[in-house]
Amino acid sequence: MPMKSYVELLKLRIALMIALTAVTGYGAVAETVEPLHLALLVVVMVLGSGGSAVFNHVFDRDIDALMKRTRNRPMVVGTVAPTEALMLAGGLTMAGIVLAVSALNWVVAVHLFLGVFVYAVIYTVWLKRRTWWNIVFGGAAGSFALLAGAAVVQPSQWALPALLAVTLFLWTPSHFWALSILLVEDYRAANVPMLPVVVGVERTAWCILGNSVLLVGSSLVPWAMGWLGTPYLIGAGLVGVLLLGLNVKLVLTPSRYWAGWNFAASMPYLLGLFIAVFADKHWF
Template sequence: MTFRQFIELLKPRIALMIALTAVTGYVAVADKVDTLALLLLTLAMVLGSAASAVFNHVWDRDIDRLMRRTAKRPMATGAGTPAVGFALAAVLMIAGMTVAHLVFNWVVALHLFLGGFVYVAVYTVWLKRRHWTNIIIGGAAGSFAILAGAAAVNQTDWMLPMVLALVLFLWTPSHFWALAILLKDDYRDAGVPMLPVVVGEQQTAYWILANSVALVGSSLLPWTMGLLGPVYGVTAVVTGIGLLAFNLKLVLTPTRYWAGWNFAASMPYLLLLFIGVFFDKHW
């Protein structure tokens, strides 16, 4: 296995997103930001996310071979063996939980583990190949990162972290269903019942819009509940209107072109919300 294949095995972009999510949970409850603590929190979350990614590569290697997007993944091509992959996943998860426990506390380690458990056991092993609700329930995996970051600061201040975790939970289906429209043929060929495969592009577009209405509504809760101020509130309103506009365009024109735009728009939407949390709390 080459170094490039090894890095691909860890899904670094997802790992960095999980780390950013945990950092958002941290800054949401912290009175003062500790740079060293953030670096160590990032390390723990990256290790935990990488562990889940490796397991996902190993478990899905058979269907990865059937999809153009994933056919060249290391485990799909036989560049790595399942035994080595499972061992690496275990080592990475133990390392991440150890850092989380020793540097912070057992609650951070527990949430790191629960995020991995939901992604691996609930989403990858149980639901992905069985039912279209896979990504809805599997989306809870990322929410645990918010809670882990918050627990690194305060184990009892849960109101804002729980609301932000809800936002992330609702963000995941809208984000992923747009991608699933783009990859519908791949998922159909691999026998994976993602929503567009089951109900088609038009119905998926309606589901994305309905889910995003709930998402934008939940994103306003920190402001309307007085947990965050106007900087975050304005950010949530403006970005929410933008996201819903893309969703509505997809409903009116359910093409892969607009699905691509919806997928692309969902990432900066979430990033801007996270930035809004930071500036509202620490600017």
């Protein structure tokens, strides 16, 4: 089978973002950065994320065939057999868990497992086809990645990582609801109840704004509690204002154009937040 098809199943861009999320959790509590620990953490998270992504491809191959964006995926066109893909998913996940236990600690492994379970089972199997709440609860997968990163350093130090995990949890709806507006016809064709399919684009725009207010507000709590300082406040504040500004534009002009801008800006927002955490803890 073409190696390209197997690589596509891993959703490597998402895996790398999950790994970066875990690295941020690590950086939030580490006094000094240990390159070996950081490298092992990245490998562990990529393995776990890759395993859950492969399972998602297998389970969703029927609805992927109905959507323009996904109808050429390997599981749809048949370049990878479902049994082979499931074996790959299980192997990657088990490899990540075993490596986490043996090279890091069991708390990291537990959070890795929980992240995989949330994405593969709670989101993909239970919620995605049943309710518009799907990506709200599915966002917990990323939160567990951040907690896994923090657990590498200090498994019992949860206050700051937990707050950052809440912020990441709130980021997911603003990110994916904007994407869902762009893909609303695809989701409608596949009968997937993403929010714009259920309530329309205009109400979704308001939901994105309301959620982002909570998101930006939550991102400032670590500063208000005194756990992060002025560099973090400046960074989080700047990217938060930019994101909210685009959310307002979408509310005033609910369209694919502004949904595209909101979706495109959501990733730099999260990256800016991650950089602000590292800058505050390690560079100033």
